[in-house]
Amino acid sequence: MKGVCSLLSSNEEIHRLVNAIALKNASEHSGSTNVNTVLSRILSLKPELKKEIKTLIEEIKVVVDSVNKLDLEQQIKYLDSTYSKDNLLDPKSRHEHVDSHPLPELEVSESQVVTRFPPEPNGYPHIGHAKAVIIDEEYARVYNGKLILRFDDTNPMNEKLEYYDAIRNDLEWLGVKPDIIKNTSDDIKILHELGKKITTNGYAYVCTCEINNIRTMRMQQVECPCRSNFDNSEYNQERLDKLFDGTYHQNEAIIRFRGNMQDKNTVMRDPTLFRIIEAPHPLLGQKVTVWPTYDFAAPVEDSLDGVTHALRTKEYELRNALYQDILDRLELRKPKVVEFSRLEFENMPVSKRKIKKLIDDGMIEGWDDPRLLTLSALRRRGFDPKAIRSFVLSLGLTLAETKPPFKTLESINRKIIDPITIRLFFVKDPIMLFVQDGKDTKVKLNNHPTSSLGTREVEVSNVIYISRDDAVALTKDEHVRLMELYNVKINEIDLENKKIITASYLNNEIIKDMKKIQWVSEKNMTKYKIIIPKEIYQNDRFNPESLEKIEGYAESSILQLKSRTPVQFVRFGFCITEEKFTAIFIHR
Ligand SMILES: [Zn+2]
Numbered sequence: 404m405k406g407v408c409s410l411l412s413s414n415e416e417i418h419r420l421v422n423a424i425a426l427k428n429a430s431e432h433s434g435s436t437n438v439n440t441v442l443s444r445i446l447s448l449k450p451e452l453k454k455e456i457k458t459l460i461e462e463i464k465v466v467v468d469s470v471n472k473l474d475l476e477q478q479i480k481y482l483d484s485t486y487s488k489d490n491l492l493d494p495k496s497r498h499e500h501v502d503s504h505p506l507p508e509l510e511v512s513e514s515q516v517v518t519r520f521p522p523e524p525n526g527y528p529h530i531g532h533a534k535a536v537i538i539d540e541e542y543a544r545v546y547n548g549k550l551i552l553r554f555d556d557t558n559p560m561n562e563k564l565e566y567y568d569a570i571r572n573d574l575e576w577l578g579v580k581p582d583i584i585k586n587t588s589d590d591i592k593i594l595h596e597l598g599k600k601i602t603t604n605g606y607a608y609v610c611t612c613e614i615n616n617i618r619t620m621r622m623q624q625v626e627c628p629c630r631s632n633f634d635n636s637e638y639n640q641e642r643l644d645k646l647f648d649g650t651y652h653q654n655e656a657i658i659r660f661r662g663n664m665q666d667k668n669t670v671m672r673d674p675t676l677f678r679i680i681e682a683p684h685p686l687l688g689q690k691v692t693v694w695p696t697y698d699f700a701a702p703v704e705d706s707l708d709g710v711t712h713a714l715r716t717k718e719y720e721l722r723n724a725l726y727q728d729i730l731d732r733l734e735l736r737k738p739k740v741v742e743f744s745r746l747e748f749e750n751m752p753v754s755k756r757k758i759k760k761l762i763d764d765g766m767i768e769g770w771d772d773p774r775l776l777t778l779s780a781l782r783r784r785g786f787d788p789k790a791i792r793s794f795v796l797s798l799g800l801t802l803a804e805t806k807p808p809f810k811t812l813e814s815i816n817r818k819i820i821d822p823i824t825i826r827l828f829f830v831k832d833p834i835m836l837f838v839q840d841g842k843d844t845k846v847k848l849n850n851h852p853t854s855s856l857g858t859r860e861v862e863v864s865n866v867i868y869i870s871r872d873d874a875v876a877l878t879k880d881e882h883v884r885l886m887e888l889y890n891v892k893i894n895e896i897d898l899e900n901k902k903i904i905t906a907s908y909l910n911n912e913i914i915k916d917m918k919k920i921q922w923v924s925e926k927n928m929t930k931y932k933i934i935i936p937k938e939i940y941q942n943d944r945f946n947p948e949s950l951e952k953i954e955g956y957a958e959s960s961i962l963q964l965k966s967r968t969p970v971q972f973v974r975f976g977f978c979i980t981e982e983k984f985t986a987i988f989i990h991r
Contacts, residue, residue, distance in 0.1 A: 417452070421445060421463055425470040426482040433822040433854055434475040438463050476789045479819065483797055506541060506800050510739060513711045516548030520581070521555045521701065524566035524685070526755035527770040527777040528573045530791065531716075534746040536579050537795045539714055543582070551708055552581035555701065556588045557694045559684035567685070569770070573778035577788045583708075587700050588686055590707065594695050595647065597703055597733055598677050602643050602658055606732040607676055609642035610659045611651070621672045624664045630673065646679070647693055653679045660698075660725065670721045674698055676729075702726040706735040713738045716745040743800045748809050750938040750946075751776050766945055773936040773987050774949050784936065785969050785979030785989035790816035813990035820969050820977060820989075825850040825857075828886070828921040829931060829972035831955040832871035836904045836922070838891055841865030848887050859960050863888065866925035868956050873920040874904060882909060883918045886973065890917065921973045923956045931957035933978055935988040961986075 424444045429436035441463050446452060452459050470478065509516065518539040522532060536552075543550040552574065556562050574581070587594075601607045610617065610629040620627050632638050646656050658677040666672055676699040683689045695703075705713045715723075723740055730737045752758065753776050761767045771779040781791065794812045827850075844863050850856040867885065874896070877883065881893045891906035898904075935951040957972070962983060964970065969979045969989065978986035 417449070418462070418466075420448070421466045422470070423482065425463070425466050426478050429470050429473075430475060430478045430482050430818060431822055434473075434478060435471050436467055438467050441467060475819065476792070479789065479793050479815070480796065483793060506538065506545070506796075509542060509546065509712055509741070511546065511711070515711070516542060516546035517551065517709050517711045518543050518548065518714060519551040519553050519705065519708060519710045521553045521587075521704070522570050523555045523558065523562065523697075524570060525558070525561035525563075526566055526758065527569045527779055529753040529778065530748075530776045530781065530795075531746045531753050532570075533577055533778060533791050534743075534795045534798065535714065535716065536574060537577070537792055538743065538800065540579050540581075541796065542712065542714070548711070549582040550579075551583045551585065551710065552579075553584075553704060553708065554586040554588075555697060555704075556586050556684070556686065557594075557697070557700050559680050559682045559694070562685050564685045569779065573782075576782055577778065577791060585708075586686060587695075587704050588684060588691075590704065591687070591691050591694075593707065594700060594703060595693065598658060598693075598695060598699065599643060599647070601660075601676070601729070601732055603636075603640065604732070605636070605661070607658050607660050608639055609646055609656055610673075611642070611656045614654060621664070621669065624672065626664050626673075630659070630661065646677075649692065651679060653681045653692075655679065660729070662725070662728075668721050668724060670698075670725055671728075674725060698722060698725055699729060702729045702737075703733065703735065705738045706730055710738045712741050714741045714743060717742050718745060741800075744805070746795070746798065747806050748776065749806050750940040751809065752940060753777075761939075761945065767939070773934065774939040783979075783981075784987055785820070785977065786812070786816050787819045790819050793819075810990075817977065817990060821971070822851075822854045823856070824969045824971050824977060826852075826971045826973050827958045827961055828923050829933070829955055829957040829975050830868050830870040830873075830921065830923055831933075831953050831975070833868035833923075833956045834871050834874040834898065834902055834904060836867045836869050836874075836885075836891075836906055838865040838867060839894070839905055839907050841867075841908055846888055859958075861924055861958065862926040863924040864926050867922045868925065868928065869904075869920055869922050870955065871898075874898060877904065881918070882914075883920055884914070885922045886919050888922065890914065921975075923958055927959050928956040929959045929962055930984060931955060931961065932985045933972075933988055934981070934985065 421441065425436050425441050428440050428444070438460065442460060445459070445463070473481070520536040520539045522528060540550050542548070554567055554570070571584075602609065608630055610627055612620070612627045612629060617627065642656065645651055646658065656679065657675045659673040660676050662671040662673045664672050675696050677693055677695050679692050680694050681689070681692050684691060720742065726740065727737060747753065758770065758775060758777070762769055767774065770777050771783045773780055773784040782788075790812060794815050798807060841864070846861050846863060847858050848861055849858055875898065877893050877896060879893055879896060882890055883893065884890045889911040890909040892909050893904060893906050895905045932952060932954050935953065937949045937951060938946060939949045940946060961970065961980065964980050966980055966982065969977060970986065971977050976991040977989040979989055980986045
């Protein structure tokens, strides 16, 4: 059949184009597409293919079949890679699209790749954690390896059971499935043994200096007396015993790594490996008081857990030398450290310290305040976990410290939720529109223009409400269409006194270019409030106007929706129902 080999089968570009169109169409329509839609779209882009229509249809059939077998998440993922690489589809819509940076290959020498995500249970996880754990998981899956979720719980002062739970729940919501879940505190005995070993072997020492002196001596690059007595192993051993038997109390003694006080990298100037913390630990209570720092626990745990690739954000860069040195001194296997950049957004803090302060000061409601970027806030605000995953993967493993626009995440989310979200009318700051000769009627409205999301029946009298924004733009004698209802002619506008507009019924034809506005009927409406979260910081200060509340009328059928249902208010934006008469704005 070689002779039939056409322009199409030999043309990789056409194949990719068919794929891209099918994926795009499917991702916009609840995950399914069909031959006719793809055909008409491709012919509009490449009319010359009409000559080969039979072969083209065969090709499309195969592609449509395989695309429909994917789930929505996969479709979006593939679309993101095909679409941006080729820039095949409408180039105008490119600004809506995220450039995709596929994850670079790992250097693999072990039989199985093992990654880990090590959050400290000292707050709620945010979108930066999502980036880390999704990349960790993606690598584990790609290489058919394992992902470990390890709670790095070695500072009882800041840790709470509530945070372990929050991290577990939010990762589950994200769709992350760790193969192993453990706590660093599970291994406290081993960590103590290794702490003693590194000290007795002469690579660390017990320091009983006052904390401010330690700081000053670090800056002045001076060794403290405890280190100078270091060669006296009996002296050192005695102090080590006192540290572990409870003779010393909090702030009275620490174990310090024997680094180099002259090192330009201040991390290496005898950093702390263990300290005494007497606050009860959320899991172990007061049984343990000697706790390793993250600097000691992270490399040791990574090594013992069999981690092959330790992915860390770039702010740990200066700590990498210490990470390697500790493992060298303990003669433990060294995982490869892979760095990536932290995910940050303009004017939206993710720092736990900042968020805790805002909560304590009563500026925000809690960890799930819709202005925050914690995962619980994003969930409450109507973001689909698939959008977060797709967004994070689109950023890839770049090291550049860039702040991607939040709009990119919104646009990915919009693509996912639009085909499954019903549309209703909402009018902000309602103004009455009195249709003088309007008769009582019922109209059936579609809940979505293209997806099959059902219909609703709306009773209409001659009293209708429109939003003030639309009302002020009207002029006398203007013809406008009340969307999906009928056309009216504006007679009188009195927004100052009676706050009313009078109009008369015109006809029900669809007339091209006629202004269209949304409305609600007096017979079918409810008071409704929408909360709009905005950037929480402005010029590094809390923005007191970061939570706008607007009121208006919505179609009363909104009251039948369950809490936490997304809805698109036409010409207004996507919202998610919260309480009975309130929704939170997601994005336009
Ligand atoms: Zn000292």
